[in-house]
Amino acid sequence: MAVAMKKVESKDLITPHWHEKAKEIQKYGSVVKDLPNALESDVREAMCAKLNQLLADSITLRDMYKKHHWQVAGPTFYQLHLLFDKHFEEQVEIVDVIAERIQLLGGVTIAMGADVAEVSQIQRPPRGREEVPVQISRLLDAHRVIIEECRKLAEAADKAGDDGTNDLAVSDVLRPNELQSWFLSQHLVEMPLTFAE
Structure with missing residues (x-):
């Protein structure tokens, strides 16, 4: 079947067509029906739903790190300013890995x-600045949510035979979040700064 080609005037070739409108090509929550990865569409759909939840929470944590990076204050400002930014960059990578897994499984990522x-x-933090212990506590609560999700996702993926999602949940998301939690939690240990007991 031949596709009808629209005749384009030469002057239109350099004009951007930026007011384009069309229907969605794939609905959120759906998966492509047939992919060569040997996973049934119902398994991929279930995994994508769980991965999108993990993605939404990881995006939230990533953005909390940047908020706290900008708004941190006090005697530990320099150390935490750098630490929060380091963890933000690591979360950027985690978010991307989760999103790409969803797309690989034929799903659609949550994004906006x-x-x-x-x-x-x-839990959404307030827009304003908070004290350092509150910032760290919020981040630790967020990590706890993600760590619990990773464990549930890894178990579900294992039962479903989705080794790729299982590996992602444990290696790419769980372990880095556990490490970041440890780094954060050590800032809440009461320790004298200028004398030993």
């Missing part, structure tokens, strides 16, 4: 801030 805010299980 408003959609993420509706879905995330992590």
Whole structure:
């Protein structure tokens, strides 16, 4: 079947066509029906739903790190400013890995801030600045949510035979979040700064 080609005037070739509108090509929550990865569509759909939850929460945590990086204050400002930014960059990579797994499974990733805010299980911080112990506590609570999700996702993926998602949940998301939690939690240990007991 021949596709009808629209005749384009030469002057239109350099004009951007930026007011394009069309229907979605794939609905959120659906998966491509047949992929060569040997996983049934119902398994991929279930995994994508769980991965999108993990993605929404990871995006929220990533953005909390940047918020706290900008707003941290006090005697530990320099150390935490750098630590929060380091963890932010690591979360950027985690978010990308989760999103790419969803796409690989034939799903559609959650992406926009408003959609993420509706879905995330992590409590939203206030817009204003908070004290350092509160910032760290919020981040630790967020890590706890993600760590629990990773364990549930890894178990579900294992039962479903989705080794790739199982590996991602444990290696790419769980372990880095556990490590970041440890680094953060050590800032809440009461320790004298200038004398030993």
